[in-house]
Amino acid sequence: MSLDTLFRPTSIAVIGASRNREKxxxxxxxxxxxxxxGKIYPVNKEADSIEGLTAYKSLNDIAGSVDLAIISVPRQGVIEVMEDAVKKGVKTAIVITSGFKEVGEEGAKIEEQLISIARKGNIRILGPNTMGLISPDxxxxxxxxxxxxxxxxxxxxSGGIGAYMLDWAQRTRTGISFLVSMGNQSDVKEYEVIDYLSRDPETRAIFVYLEGVSDGEKLLDTLPEVVQRKPVIFIKGGTTGKGAEAVKTHTGSLAGSYDVFKAAIRTGGGILVDDLSDFLNLTRLVTSSEPIKEDILVVTNSGGHGVLTSDAISRSNLNMIELPSRIKDDLLKILPQTSLPKNPxxxxxxxxxxxxxxxxxxxxxxxxxxxxxVQSLPVVSCSEVAKVLLNFKGKGIIGVTMGIDEESALRILESASIPAFNFPESAVKAIKYLTSRPIPRKKIxxxxxxxSAIELVKEKSELPDYDALKLMEIYGIRTPKWGIAQSEEDAEKVADNIGYPVVMKISTDKPVHKTELKGVIMNVEKENIKEVYKQLSQISKRVMIQQQLSGLEIFVGGIKDPAFGHAVVVGSGGIYVEVLKNVSYGIAPVYEDEALEMLKGxxxxxxxxxxxRGYDEGSLIRTIVAVSRLLVDLNVKEMDINPLIVNEQGAFAVDVRVVLT
Amino acid sequence: MSLDTLFRPTSIAVIGASRNREKxxxxxxxxxxxxxxGKIYPVNKEADSIEGLTAYKSLNDIAGSVDLAIISVPRQGVIEVMEDAVKKGVKTAIVITSGFKEVGEEGAKIEEQLISIARKGNIRILGPNTMGLISPDxxxxxxxxxxxxxxxxxxxxSGGIGAYMLDWAQRTRTGISFLVSMGNQSDVKEYEVIDYLSRDPETRAIFVYLEGVSDGEKLLDTLPEVVQRKPVIFIKGGTTGKGAEAVKTHTGSLAGSYDVFKAAIRTGGGILVDDLSDFLNLTRLVTSSEPIKEDILVVTNSGGHGVLTSDAISRSNLNMIELPSRIKDDLLKILPQTSLPKNPxxxxxxxxxxxxxxxxxxxxxxxxxxxxxVQSLPVVSCSEVAKVLLNFKGKGIIGVTMGIDEESALRILESASIPAFNFPESAVKAIKYLTSRPIPRKKIxxxxxxxSAIELVKEKSELPDYDALKLMEIYGIRTPKWGIAQSEEDAEKVADNIGYPVVMKISTDKPVHKTELKGVIMNVEKENIKEVYKQLSQISKRVMIQQQLSGLEIFVGGIKDPAFGHAVVVGSGGIYVEVLKNVSYGIAPVYEDEALEMLKGxxxxxxxxxxxRGYDEGSLIRTIVAVSRLLVDLNVKEMDINPLIVNEQGAFAVDVRVVLT
Incomplete structure (x- = not known):
């Protein structure tokens, strides 16, 4: 069902309309x-008229049809109003009232009841707990x-963030096409709204503040198309433990893993910024028509500012261009005698x-x-230079105004749609965000x-270690030569077959920290096999014997994120997984080029x-791709290969843990 | 010689005074x-009077004594003026004129000449290439x-940064005690100025923008005392390749290593900020009298803002306090029914x-x-809440004003010296800087x-690998058992003595990449010794045999920084030194607690x-301390131990390279 009557209604009823101007x-x-x-119908049980408009006792007293009902009655009255709305044939509703899912169980129940009534009556709902909606209409x-x-x-x-952004837009004269306060997202979800807005011809960019994601998989599905129409810029609240706690009591959503959120937005081709000031700074670029490149020429009247700006550009991995000699010659003619034309x-x-x-x-x-x-110096003011910049509109100009009249210079540039900032670092950061937009990818x-994989995992929630290795092999992931021994004689036979030295470790049905149990012995030669078997068999009679490989220890894992579904992870392996924390996430399934990007990330x-040293990166890439497919195929809850040893010969899964859903 | 006549002169001559109001x-x-x-004497060859004051043809025409000469004549006239100044008995000079060291060799020569004349005449000089000086006088x-x-x-x-900060101070009504534009620092250095200012009773904090350091060792020496009087906040221009290039042509200084700069400022107890906006934000905290703690309670009227602020606090490793239950009970009485008192x-x-x-x-x-x-919402404005905050001055209050009247709210708070910001992230970052000030340490x-060390290095600029190992041993740094073999028989004898398996590698007089030359063989057992020796002897007849150790590979190195002298470095070793880049620097000599901080950093x-796993961190700490002392003792130019293997038994220097000055 289209959201047209929400965004472009022809008649609106306000239930809970009040005569008190403070309400x-x-x-x-x-x-x-x-x-x-269009037609406005205030609904109030007691009033005859509100703000000069005829008021109605209930929705059903209204003669004409009602496209949209804006509901702002106390919580205990909401259900009755929704029932009236169904009777009246209202098409959409905005429920401003709060006190639902976000305050606990009791509220959540009423919210469910509300939604169920609306569904039956074919009414789409924005909210509850929303600040409402602004459209061009x-x-x-x-x-x-x-x-x-x-x-x-x-x-x-967040209504508060919405209100703040409206204030900010007014202060900075930024024009707004829509403001949608999502509230608890009990019916209308963020992905639908973003999709709708991306089709609006007046809108040039969409800015999204999210705390939780209500339907991550749909967002993943929609975003790659949306970003081809408009840039979509995200900021996420609740990215840390403390912030996430605050989210729970605020909109009742689960904050989820920020790492996976980041991977999802990147996969969809969205821009994810760090904080509110980045968010606001980026609007300046996005709403201008200046072509913005990652190659930069800095022009300044102060050496120190040139130095600090060059630092910021280098730190962001943007590029300071070299001036062509023809340009240098021309500049020499206009610069003071001791100045050399260069960048900055x-x-x-x-x-x-x-x-x-x-x-x-x-x-x-x-x-x-x-x-x-440009900074105002005794010989020049920011505003004077700002006016000069107007002559070069469309030439890729960004202004950074610093000094006594910086605000008025900012306004001069902004009203001409030339992006302007108060600090070079802000300008550089915004350029970086805009010029490094990821390529959108649709995940199917x-x-x-x-x-054989179905056979292996049938009716199991966890796999014994040898089955986990077999599963790898089924998916084309290589393993070191290995075998299982149940006796001393067995052990020698298996090891002879593999070749020395070998690694011997206890073999278990459930994942355990084998090293901490002293259940792993490295560098075992033929003469020690039996003795080592005897030693290990005191912990477990079943012993796994593996070819001993050297190389780089990598971690490859997978999880099922509650919001975005399966994601694959790669990072430094061995015992340093938690220490080095150099990990990358990718939304499954990942393709080879994404896997390479993850390795670079x-x-x-x-x-x-x-x-x-020629370690086989290709084999690691193939392993990541295979793991990402395995996750989806078998609906894996979580898994990890740690270590996966990568050397000149390939990538080999040594220890594997798989938990099925 | 005291800088009093520079900062507090009783008479000033301006040489190059002009009637043209644009000059x-x-x-x-x-x-x-x-x-x-005090007395002002304009000096101008042609004018009789300037701005109502009697003008003089030259310094020597002035009857009274001159404490300070401000020189602003073209470069070609500077030498003559300085000679006059010496004759006149001027005590200090500010040389505004530019075109010296910063423009190249010719300028550098004139600068040297200028300084030499001044030295002979006992004149201290600020500049040249300075914007001048502002003092309370x-x-x-x-x-x-x-x-x-x-x-x-x-x-x-940088004069430009100075001008900008004056503008900024005026805009934000920040009071300034001194502004010192250092220029080329040919005579008066930053450490002297910082020291002088730290003794001024009106000054509460010192902000320093540096591009190059003119006397790093003196700065290191002065800073620990200075920061006990006043907080000193640094920002560095030229921290990256591109920025450093820009510095060279700007003030003619060498940017040096930013890593060592950071270590030096930390050692001295200074605060080093990332960029200009951090620099300015920090003044708001430093100039207020609010007690600032790293334990934070966030108060807000918008859930979303609470979430984003909590995120920023967690990211900065600051602490969100728990509300005591007594406080919660009291808050329950004043909050709306569905609200729960918590932090935020x-x-x-x-x-x-x-x-x-x-x-x-x-x-x-x-x-x-x-x-x-506080954000302005329909029921409340920022300014209203700002006024409420004034009642709680001195209680550790920081305001973040967001919304339609945020600037006027900011002014209300600022004029009461309550720190105020426009974004929670800026406030949090400033709190972090201030509450994590490092402990100052004086390096002697x-x-x-x-x-025996002197004996070993005598008349050498580089050490052969075995002497480098011996040097470690002299300094109490442990090495794996090792020996040198010059023949197959020798090799077996040495290895027998060490115990198997051993590592064998070519032994060289100069450092080479032994691994890349295929000159290192691991895991050599008794039966292969001779064969391996034969193989290696094709590259070098001298072979080093070492006990083979397992453990964590660490890198410990040392350099002599052109600005700050000897510094020690520690990080991940082996072939990942360049890849992982998790390194820490410390200014030599380092003490045990600093070495531990480096390891944590x-x-x-x-x-x-x-x-x-019980790896011997203490032994690594002792090694770092020993290396830092060795650097100073022998005036080492650069050295590295890579790898230093750390395991349960200790820390062992495996390969060592030492370059002496």
Whole structure:
């Protein structure tokens, strides 16, 4: 069912409309009066009229049809109102009322009841616990904000953040196309809203503040298409233990793993920023029409600012261009005698408006971002230079205004849609986010397990170690030569077959820390086999004997994330998994190129290729891909290969743990 | 010689004073007229009077004595002026003129000449290439800024950054006690200035922007005492390759190693920030009298803001306090029905002024920082809440104002000296910097080498590998059992003595990559000794045989930094030194507790103690301390032990390279 009646209704009823100007139910009516051209029906059991409009005792007293009901009655009245709405044939509802899932079990029950009534009556619901919705057609929120129409759509899972962003938009004259406060997302989910907004011709970018994800798999499915229409920028609240706790009592959602969230947004081609100021800074770039490149030329009138900006650019792995000699020659003519034209281009502390203009004329056609840092000095003000920059609009100009009149310079640039910042670091960070947008990838998860694998895992929740190794082999993942021994004689036979030296370890049905139990003996030669078997058999009669391999120890694992489903993990292995924490996540199934990106994202790629020792990275890539498919095929709950030994011959799964759902 | 006549002169001459109001030489005179109570003597070859003051043809035409000469003539006239100054008996000079060391060799020569004349005449010089100096007594710069007197001292090695900070101070009404633009630091150095300012009773904190360090060892020596008087906050320009390049042409200094710079500032007890906005944010905390703790209680009216702030606090490893139950009981009485008192304390979106006041009354005496985030919502404005906060001044209050009137709220708090920010992340970062100030340590470097060590290194610039091992042993650093063989028979004898298996490698007089030359064979047993010797002897007849040890491979090294002298380095060893980059630097000599901090600062401590395997961290600590002393004793240019194998028995230097100065 389309969300058109939510975003573009022709008639709106406000249930819980109030005459008291301090009440939410009154502010909503006033916001509608000043923005909405369709019919507005205030509903209030006692009033005859509200803010000059005829008021109705109930929804059913309204003669005309109602596209959208905005409900702002106390919690105990919500169910009755929803029943009325079903009778009336209302199409969509925004439930402002709070006190549901976010406050505990009792609230969660009422929320379920509410949704079930709405479903039966074919009513879509935004909320509950939402601040409402602003579209180009109406302001259905209780925010006072005087919203400027524009190109930025905001989707927020916190009314407070929504209100803040409206204030911010007003202060910085940023135009807003939509503001959708998601609330508890009991019916309408973030992925539907994002998809809808991406089709809106007035919207140029979508900014999303999420705490929990209500349907991660659908979001994964939608995002790759959405980002081809518009850039989508995410910020996540509840990324740490403490933040996640705060989320629970705030919107009642589970924060989930931030690592997997990051992988999911990257897979979908979204931009994920670190904090609110990055979020706001990025709007400046996204709403401008300046072509932004990762190749940068810095223009400044202060050496120190040039130094700090170059530092920031290097740290972000962006590129400082070299000036072509033709350009240098031209610049020499306009620079003071002792200045050398280079990048950063220091126009010198005595540069006035004209020198800026002359320099920009010379460099304007270079294919790069021109990051112009201007600070007000006795000879020039920020505003003067800002005006010069207007002449070069569309040439990849970004302004950084620093000094006494920086705010007015900022406004001059902003009103011409030239991005402007107060610190070079903010500009550089925003450029980095925008120019390193990941390629969107659509994940299609089809479970089609190999028959022998089905056989192996049938009716099991965990696999004994030897079956886990067999499962690897079924999926084409290599293992060191191995065998199981149940006696001393057995042991020697198996080991002879493998070749010396071997590793001997206890073989168990459930995963245990074999090393900590002293159940692993390395470097066993033929003459010691029996003795070692005897020793190990005191812990477990079943002993696994493996070919002893040397190489780099890698960790490859998989989990089923509650929000986004299966994800694969790779990092340094052995006992340093927890210590080094250089791990990368990928949403399953991953393809070979993604697996390579994961290796580069952790330090594993660098470790494999250090000093050209020819370790087989390709084999590791194939292993990651295979694990990601196995996860999906068998609906694995969690698994890890640790270590996977990678050397010149390939990648070999040594110890494997698999937990099935 | 004291810097009093520089900072507190009683008479000032301006050489190069001008009648043209656009010229530097005029602006300086006007700035002096409006700030300086002593005698001002403009010097100009042609003018009779400048800005109403009698002008003099030359310094020697002045009848009275001159404490300070501010020189702003073209470069070609500077030498003559300095000669005049010597004749006149001037005590100090500020040389504004630029075009010296920073533009190349020719400039550097004139600078040397200038300094040599000044030295002979007992004149101290600030500059050249400086923007000048502002003290509570006078404004001797060519910045127009109308400086508000206050408590923050600024020391900058870039006129542009200085000008920017003056503008910033004016905009944010931050009071300035001193601004010292260091210029090329040909005579007066940063350490002297910082030391002088730290003794000024009006100054509460010193902010230092440095590009290069002119005398690192003196800075190291001074800083530990200075930071006991005042916090000193550093920012460094030229921390990356590109930034460092920009530095060279800007102030002519060498940027040096940023890692060693960081270690030096930490050793001295300074605070080093990442970028300019951190620098400015920190002034808000440093100039307030609020007690700031790393234990934090967040108070907010928006759940989303509470979530994001908690995230930022967790990420910074600061501590969210638990509310005591007595406090919770009291809060329950004032919060809305569905709210639970916890941290972050969400006062709810309908909180007005009174609820803020009631809540703050309840929590005011808790021993923690109260981070109050207020965003303007329809029921409350930032400014209203800011006024409430004033009632709790001195209770550890920090305000974060977000929303429509955030700037005026900020001003309300700032004028009461309550620190205020626009983003929670900025507040949290500033708290982190301030609460994690390192303990200052004074380094006393006395070279007193052991006789046998002197003997060993005598007249050598590099050591053969066996002498390098001997040097370790002299310094109490353990080595695996080892010996040198020159023949097959020799080899077997040596190896028998060590015990099997052994490692055999070519022995060289100069450091080479033995592994890459295939000159290292591991796991050699008795039966293979001769064969392996034969093989290796094709590369080098001299072969080293070592006991084969297992354990964690660590890198311990040392360098002589051009600015700060000897520093010791520790990190992951083996072939991953360059890949993992988890290294820590320490200024030599380091003590045991510093060595432990270094291990914790890199990931080595976590690696050693992973899974309680009892690797001997103490022995590694002793090794680091020993290396740091060896560096100083023998004036080592660079050295590394890679790997140093650490296991349950101790730390053993396996391969050692030493380059002497």
């Amino acid at each position: 939410i139910g009154n502010i909503i009516v006033r916001n509608l009066i000043s923005t909405f051209r 109406y302001n259905g929120t209780f925010a006072y904000a005087n919203v400027t129409r524009g190109e930025v759509a905001l989707v927020v899972q 281009l220091d126009l010198s502390g005595d540069a006035k408006r004209d020198r800026y203009n002359d320099a920009l004329k010379i460099i304007q056609d270079l294919d790069c971002t021109k990051l112009v840092i 998860r089809v479970s089609q397990p190999i028959n 952790s330090k594993v790629h660098d470790m494999l290729t250090a000093r050209k | 530097i030489g005029n602006i300086i005179v006007r700035n002096l007229i409006s700030t300086f109570r 006078y404004n001797g710069t060519f910045a127009y800024a109308n400086v508000t007197r206050g408590e923050v001292a600024l020391v900058v090695q 304390l969400d006062l709810s979106g309908d909180a007005k002024r009174d609820r803020y006041n009631d809540a703050l009354k309840i929590i005011q005496d808790l021993d923690c920082t109260k981070l109050v985030i 470097r006395v070279s007193q080498p052991i006789n 890199s990931k080595v401590h976590d690696m050693l103690t992973a899974r309680k």
